[in-house]
Amino acid sequence: MSTKKAPHRLYLNENEIPTRWYNLRADMKEQPDPMLLPNGVPAKEEDIYPVFCKQLAHQELDGETRWIDIPDEVLEVYKVYRPSPLCRAYNLEKALDTPAKIYYKFEGNNTSGSHKLNSAIAQAYYAKDEGLRGLTTETGAGQWGTALSEAAAYFGLELIVYMVKVSYNQKPFRKAIMETFDAKVIASPSDTTNVGRAILAADADDGGSLGTAISEAVEVAVTTEGYRYVLGSVLNQVLLHQSVIGLEAALALEKLDEYPDIIIGCAGGGSNLGGLIAPFMRDKILGKADPRIVAVEPASCPSFTRGKYAYDFCDTGKTTPLAKMYTLGSGFKPSANHAGGLRYHGMSPILSKLYHDGYMEAVAAEQTAVFEAAKQFAKLETILPAPESAHAIRAAADEALRCKETGEAKTILFGLTGTGYFDMTAYSQYNEGTMTDRIPTDEELAASLEGLPKNL
């Protein structure tokens, strides 16, 4: 146990920002099952060039290279907003009256307001480096769209963002911030794609989903000269880029002579969780340490806790390659839970494999309990958390309360992925007592999973 007194916020020096990403796959005992083309054949790098730029396609399929140098141009931008602080939640510990030590890695100190910028910068850089003209993507809550807008503006790339229509309407300011970075923002489903037009023909009032927005963005990328598609989560390349979160956290804890007993992260597609846990999962796989690793997902979209580990499409339009992952079925429609970043039907194949093999746990949290934790945290720690991040706060507080019961002074680390400045509608609903959450019934999930691709 550490005898050092941790500061409230520990910032590494600029020269301690990681210069290499860590590729967790290189240390996994078993690799995640391969990405498949719609015909069932494992995808080769060239197969996905129409969608992803070459270096990203390579990273996506590279399960062997343990350390990958971060390009200087990416590092130069990381230095503008990183390192992010490792914070000790002294006030929360005191309020919970727990013997546990609670640390959190805060990734919200940049304009995008979240960790998403770590991968956005990398993806935009590789696209620019290949001489591309523009990018397409989708966004739900808007964190990824904002981060990518920022990255695209920085590298001088055009950007088209398909934004889930319910979010587009609920969050006009998210659109405004993307437009401030000169991105073109389109409500999805839209009449700009075949996929979108087909969905609107079936239901003109369709509010959209991440899966649909992905279909539209991919369609535009593969049919527009000089364009490629990028994604902010789920993919192996994204977890690779996000490893900077975990590497910084591990180094900061090392300076404090600390090692976490429990590591907690919210999980939608897995971008934050996969990045945060990377070095600790490595220790676990290599037998050097045995921390508990906990994914927290919304009860309204419970891929880990109630989904199936199976091959599925990454999008609703069934146009993408197939991934083996925990999924609720690509046609799953989550309720209008405000943690928009956690409303995806699937989950990172890397994390899915680790969860399947028993390296991780998962819990589901209900929205009102999550906002209760968010509000308490905001008052004590002077950060207003994003609803997504607040799932991790909820679970961390629950673990700390368990420590209070048992008297164990465990060290907890959780990922505070971003700020909630653009989520005030949800906070208002919580403040006014009108917040709701709809948990899918077993019948609904079974029906949705019926649509999984067969014979894979």
Add this chain to the structure above:
Amino acid sequence: MSTKKAPHRLYLNENEIPTRWYNLRADMKEQPDPMLLPNGVPAKEEDIYPVFCKQLAHQELDGETRWIDIPDEVLEVYKVYRPSPLCRAYNLEKALDTPAKIYYKFEGNNTSGSHKLNSAIAQAYYAKDEGLRGLTTETGAGQWGTALSEAAAYFGLELIVYMVKVSYNQKPFRKAIMETFDAKVIASPSDTTNVGRAILAADADDGGSLGTAISEAVEVAVTTEGYRYVLGSVLNQVLLHQSVIGLEAALALEKLDEYPDIIIGCAGGGSNLGGLIAPFMRDKILGKADPRIVAVEPASCPSFTRGKYAYDFCDTGKTTPLAKMYTLGSGFKPSANHAGGLRYHGMSPILSKLYHDGYMEAVAAEQTAVFEAAKQFAKLETILPAPESAHAIRAAADEALRCKETGEAKTILFGLTGTGYFDMTAYSQYNEGTMTDRIPTDEELAASLEGLPKNL
């Protein structure tokens, strides 16, 4: 000139956060003219006890104590979100192709999104320490109201915020965040006070002003048991608390072997500017250095550049004591400029005195030029600035461009007071080309100044 390579963001260690506030008045050659009661007699500490809690009343009138210990309870909260980074704007320098070195002190890394928290925490602490039950205040853009909500929640105080009605309607999310911290937010003018009722009787559609909101907040404070009034700018006590900005900036620059040739801050009531420049102004007064110090105000509300140095009321209702300051007249109605935090008719008496005595310069900036600078900055430095802060960016960029012409490698320091997450309506207007700015005519200003108290 420094030979050290500055990091993009320099964070001091937790133990380098100032433990004392610096009271600039103690080093001024001439003191600011005293605060007067409405009868023209200088206010004594006891005179203002009905409005301010005792320790703050003392700080308000204390022109002698050079260093004032920051209470442990306040320091404990500072540690949660401070030190704030001193940033080097390498990307902006490159884009402007300037030999100048541009540094900025970024105060937006806390939930309130601005520097306002530095004084809010202090004021809430002293109120709690005196055993008070609650506080009242006003807010324009919402930064101060948010900061004080956060501080009041932390110390367990009730809070009533009078929010200028135009802002209240334009910025529902500002209201939501204050309510998340359990503040009661009332649109001003309101029917909850005599002042408000009188104004509404004259014009039911009155959109409010900071001056009116102050009148209402003061009225409630002095008529409610266990309540006092607090203010986020203008006052001497506020500049005192905000000295942490300048003290941290000076120490960080010292570590880099740097000293600024030009120090720039936006100025509404003067809270940020007064705090940022404090140690540098001290050097200037004591003859140890001679930096240029530049206040930037909006052309729509030009107290320094077109106002009069005279005794005036701090509020529209003429209920407060009188301050000698640069003022546009307490009845001045600024146009609906979106930099709501800079729309006050008056200016800090300390800064007014220094400006009057030739220690400072002032420039006025037009809104579209300010947003042009804001957008460029956001793309290059990954921080979306508040419109208020962007006034300082505009002036810093202009100075850097002047350096390009002259070839001088000057060192520029400006204050980046906060983030623009709640100002997306203004950004949208700028993006869409519908932003306007109305500069008062000479006749309007003359008419407004006619209303100044006579014979003082």
